[in-house]
Amino acid sequence: MRLEIVRSKRRKKTVAARIVGDVLQVRAPADLSEGELSEVINRLRPRLERERDRRLAACSHELEARARFLNKRFFGGSLPVGRVLYVSNQHRRFGSCSPWSAEIRISERVAAMPRWVRDYVLIHEMAHLLEPNHSHRFWELVRRYPYTERAKAFLLGVATGEAIGRRLRA
Secondary structure, X not given: OEEEEEEEOOOOOOOEEEEEOOEEEEEEEOOOOHHHHHHHHHHHHHHHHHHHHHHHHHHHHHHHHHHXXXXXXXXXXXXXXXXXXXXXXXXXXXXXXXXXXXXXXXEHXXXXXXXXXXXXXXXXXXXXOOOOOOOHHHHHHHOOOOOHHHHHHHHHHHHHHHHHHHHHHO
């Protein structure tokens, strides 16, 4: 997890921290020593990671229910969908599917996106249960979803913005 520290002369006593995606954002007083800040971060990080993991688990239950609904609606309930969960370790992909275990993993970044985009990502990954490639048949399955092109454009914009951000940080 990347650490981002913002020091402020206006902040006098408190340190605030939160996890955003794969970044631990810390706001601290400008005059706090590196040693003191390290101690605070070491105390806060485990708690924040546990909270994030609990939140992802709760959201994963909703995601799994949504996948069952979409399976019925767009695939006639015929797909052997296994576990469906949000994961925090996919930084360049929005989702992945293991056809042999029928497990679908969705990047936690997708949780904050509009529902029609989340649905597209789920349908895209579920289609891999029938077609484990990006063949013509695969895209026929995915295009059953009416917002496919719109969602692909949305995700392309997000991916482009993230790539630009990575270059700027490098």
